Amino acid sequence: MTQSIDFDVMTPGDGERGGVSKSDRQLLTTLFALGREVTSVLDLAELYRKLPGLIARVTDFHAFAVYVLDERQGRLRIAHAEGYPPGSRSLRLSPGQGLVGRAAADGRPLLANDVSKEPDYLRIVPGTRAELAVPLRRKGRSIGVLNLLSRNLHEFTPAEVETLRIFGAAVATAIENARLFESERRYAETISTLAEIGRELAGILELDHLLERIAHRVRRLIEYRTFGILLVDEDTGEIRMRHAVRYNEGTAAKALKIGEGLVGYAVLHKTPVVVDDVAADPRYIKVMDDVQSELVVPLLVKDRCVGVFDLESPERASFTQEHVEVLTSLAASAAVAIDNARLYEELRRSEERLAGEVAFAQRIQRALLPAAPPRRVKGVDVAARFEPARELGGDFYDFLALEPHTLSVAVADVSGKGVPAALYGAFAGELVRSRTFRRRYTKVRTGPASILESMNTILHERRLENYYCTLCYAHFDFRRRSVTLSNSGLPYPLHASPEGCGRLQAPGVPLGSLPGTTYDELTVELNAGDVFVFHTDGITETMNASGEDFGSERLVAAVCRNRERPAQAIADAIFEAVDDFRGGAEQHDDRTVVVLKITGQEQESRSRERTGGRRSNRVR
Numbered sequence: 001m002t003q004s005i006d007f008d009v010m011t012p013g014d015g016e017r018g019g020v021s022k023s024d025r026q027l028l029t030t031l032f033a034l035g036r037e038v039t040s041v042l043d044l045a046e047l048y049r050k051l052p053g054l055i056a057r058v059t060d061f062h063a064f065a066v067y068v069l070d071e072r073q074g075r076l077r078i079a080h081a082e083g084y085p086p087g088s089r090s091l092r093l094s095p096g097q098g099l100v101g102r103a104a105a106d107g108r109p110l111l112a113n114d115v116s117k118e119p120d121y122l123r124i125v126p127g128t129r130a131e132l133a134v135p136l137r138r139k140g141r142s143i144g145v146l147n148l149l150s151r152n153l154h155e156f157t158p159a160e161v162e163t164l165r166i167f168g169a170a171v172a173t174a175i176e177n178a179r180l181f182e183s184e185r186r187y188a189e190t191i192s193t194l195a196e197i198g199r200e201l202a203g204i205l206e207l208d209h210l211l212e213r214i215a216h217r218v219r220r221l222i223e224y225r226t227f228g229i230l231l232v233d234e235d236t237g238e239i240r241m242r243h244a245v246r247y248n249e250g251t252a253a254k255a256l257k258i259g260e261g262l263v264g265y266a267v268l269h270k271t272p273v274v275v276d277d278v279a280a281d282p283r284y285i286k287v288m289d290d291v292q293s294e295l296v297v298p299l300l301v302k303d304r305c306v307g308v309f310d311l312e313s314p315e316r317a318s319f320t321q322e323h324v325e326v327l328t329s330l331a332a333s334a335a336v337a338i339d340n341a342r343l344y345e346e347l348r349r350s351e352e353r354l355a356g357e358v359a360f361a362q363r364i365q366r367a368l369l370p371a372a373p374p375r376r377v378k379g380v381d382v383a384a385r386f387e388p389a390r391e392l393g394g395d396f397y398d399f400l401a402l403e404p405h406t407l408s409v410a411v412a413d414v415s416g417k418g419v420p421a422a423l424y425g426a427f428a429g430e431l432v433r434s435r436t437f438r439r440r441y442t443k444v445r446t447g448p449a450s451i452l453e454s455m456n457t458i459l460h461e462r463r464l465e466n467y468y469c470t471l472c473y474a475h476f477d478f479r480r481r482s483v484t485l486s487n488s489g490l491p492y493p494l495h496a497s498p499e500g501c502g503r504l505q506a507p508g509v510p511l512g513s514l515p516g517t518t519y520d521e522l523t524v525e526l527n528a529g530d531v532f533v534f535h536t537d538g539i540t541e542t543m544n545a546s547g548e549d550f551g552s553e554r555l556v557a558a559v560c561r562n563r564e565r566p567a568q569a570i571a572d573a574i575f576e577a578v579d580d581f582r583g584g585a586e587q588h589d590d591r592t593v594v595v596l597k598i599t600g601q602e603q604e605s606r607s608r609e610r611t612g613g614r615r616s617n618r619v620r
Contacts, residue, residue, distance in 0.1 A: 034058070035170040044178040048080030051171065055148065058167070059132075059160040063125045063149040067093065067100055068175070069142065072276070072317040076104060076145065083149070084125055091124065095142075098122040103133035104142040109165050113154040130155040134164045136172035143172055190326055193220055198333035207341040211243035214334050221326050224311050226288065230256075230263055231307035231338070239263055239307070254287065261285040266296040267305045272324050276317040288312065295319035297327040299335035306339050358391045358419075368429060374401035379478055379600025382407070383567035385575055386592045393590035394421025395536050396429045400436045405479040408436055408448075411594050412471035413490060413536040415510075420467070421590075428469045428511070431455045448473040448486035449519040452511065456488070456519075459512030468510040472534055478600065481526045486519045491540060491552075494533040494559050495524065501560040503552065530598040531563050531570065538589035542578050545585045550578050567595040 034054045041047040052064045063083030067076040076093040078084070095105040098120055103110045110133045112118040121131065128149040136144040146168055148156070197217045204210040211229050218227060227245040232238075238255040259268040262283050266273045273296040278284040284294070293316050297309040309327055311319065369386060384397055394414030401407055410432045414425040435451040446454075451473055459469060470489035477483070485493065487506035495504050504524065509517045535555070542550045558577040562570045571593045578591070 034167050038167075038170050038174045039177065041174060042178050042181040044175070044182050045080075047174055047178050051080070051146070052082050055146070055164065055167070058163050059148065059156055060152075061132075061148040061150050061155070063128065065147045066144060067104070067147060068144040069095075069104065070317075072320060073315070076100060079144070088124055093122075099131055099133045100145045100147050103135045104145050107135055107137060107142055109134045109161050109168075111156055111161055113156060125149050127151050129153050132156045132161060132164070134161070134168045136168050136175065138169075138172040138176050143175060146171065190221060193217075194326075194329050194333070197330060201333055201337035202340075204337065205341050205344040207338070207345050208243070210337055210341045214330075214337075215243055215245050218309070218327070218330065221330065222311070222323055225314060226291070226312040228310040229307060230310060231342075232258070232267060232305060239267055242307070256285075262294055262296050263308055263310055266298045266308050270298050270300055270303075270305050272297045272328060274319050274321075274324060276319075290314040292316045293318045295323060295327070297324065297331050299331050299338060301335045301339045306335055306342075309334075368426060369396065370399045374399065374407070377401055377405075377407045377478070379598065380407065380476070381567040381597040381599050382409075382595070383571045384592070384594045385568075385571045386590075387575070387587075388417075388590045389538070389587050390418050392419055392422035393417065394425050395538070395590040395592040396425045397534075397592055397594050398429060398432055400433065402436060402439060405477065407476045407478070407596075409474045409476065409534065409594060409596060410471060411490060411534040411536065411592060412469055413538070413590070413592070414469050415467050417590065424464065424467050424469070428455065428459065428471070431458060432471070432473070447521060448475055448484055449521045452486050452488050452508070452519045453517065456509075456511045456513075456517050457515070460515050462512070464512065468512045470510045470536075472506065474532070474534070476526070476596070478526065478598075482523055483526055483532070484521050484523045486521045488519060491535060491537050493535075494531075494556060496531040496533070496559050496563045497527060498529060501556055501563065503556070526598050528598050528600055529563075531559065531567075532596045533559055533570070533574070534594040534596075535574070536590060536592045538587075538591035539574065539578055539593060541589060542582050542587070542591070543585055544581055544583055550581050554581065567597045570595045570597070 034057065037054060038047065038050070041050060048066050051066060055061070055064065063081075065081040065084055066079045068079045069076055073092075074094070076095070078089050078091055081088060093101045095101050099110045099112060099118065099122075102120065111131075112121060113130045115121040115128055115131055118131075128151065130150040130153060132148040134146040134148075135142045136146065146164065148164075150156070197220075200217070201210060201214065204213060214229060215227055218224065225246060228241055229243040230239045231242045233240060237258055239258065240255050256264050258264050262273050262275060262278075262281070262285070265283055273294070275281045275284065275294045278286075278291055278294055291312045291314065293313045295309075295311040295318075298305045299307040299309065309331060311323075311327075313319065369384075382399060386393070386395060386397065388395070394416055395412065396414075397409070397411045399407060399409055410429075412425065412428060412432070414421045414428065416424075432451070432455070435446070435454050439446055452471065455469075455471070472485060472487045472490040472493055474483055474485035474493070485504070485506055486508065487493075488508040489510040492503040492506055494501065504522060506520070506522050508519050533555075540550055540552055540555055544550075554577065555574065558574050559570065562573040565573070574593050575591070
């Protein structure tokens, strides 16, 4: 039968009444030595490993286990065992269950020197015939049990029981000290780990990668079986799983309303939720069959909840207050990182959408520019080149053939850059076309100056004070061998011929600046080989690294050098000269060049027969 041993003092041995026997003195010496050795160990795992060797100095056994009390679950589990069969580490005992449970509940050693006569004996280790369970008492309560098993009947003596009872008190103190030391060490490591994780998470802006790293880093702090990060969709009021570890497939797709379930409760009230037994909590929504306890920690950014950490366990009361504190600290930095990553994700989507829209706008702007002059215009070579400083530009040009043997050329520069300038330019371009082609439907024969005056009135009425347009409009009449042009502030066009190369004086006020503005016209004779170059100020005002402008002289020189070449080659040569001058400096303005070269032989012969005519009004 089981003996409950409760000695107050060591019983004196025979032959030494009134004193302590030699064997008792040896036990006391051993006991004190054991106490010193056990209390000097601060590593809990090392302490457990050391106990069997120390106890072997007192008595013999063939199997040994240290049971510790899990205070949250209220059950005893094996912390260290020797001689136990595989799988026994998962054993859990309630106080009062078996000899070990009874010893913990009674707070006294229990000795069964013949386990076959003990009805409460639990057959765990085969071949056991005697068992001694010694409670580990600390401050009046049992924190665990030392369990010794032997193959021999009557293995354990009352003196050994008393020695181990006293030794058990020293072991309990050592366990408490080691736990305290481990707790402090773990706290310091946790603080260091949290700081490290916070620094790492702050540098991750890709949301899925961030959530994956968070899940990985949480495992460094808490061993979990099931872990999920759910985020709040503020537009729909739903909470959705964004990253899951060992959840069912259907769980990740399920959406919860704010306030629904334990997760929704934590989001709504912005507070952690710890449930030791989910079956007893009406808020719990079952998503996995074996879940018994759950921990939900909200992710808070100021007064907003952006999501939650959700941990679930197949064991009851798996999550402690320490888990709550650690995850709450991590959640603070994770929430900010998640919020930043979501903002970055939204910004990236907006940028991608904007990039697509800008690319489409570029195609539209290119489509609005003429691909080539009208094919029915003979005896002339026309080319153009346009390069915006940004994705979209404010420069534009157009070729318009209103009547046979004529060609109207418009080159313009809208103030500003980017999308606003492109929109303004598109509107101004339509005005050029509409003012030009209205001649087909009216008896009034409008010229370049009247077209500019009409455009100026319309643009000024729009009251876009911050925007204006400089435009040069030239009407080429190849039958009459003349060009008439009017200018509203665009750089003077160039005229190159065998006699020389220079600018045509054509001043004017930018369109849209002042109401009632009138414009002058300039008419120039056309001859075979003449080259006319229209350009925006992005050409002459291009700067190099030293801040020096390309200027008119370099442009005139480039045109003169290449006058004999085709129109496109002249345009390309101008851009090459500008780029060579600019070097690595940034391009700040849109650049447009239109080149028109007279090639007709009929015009050349008629020009030689003439004895008089109008001359070019050029600035040399």
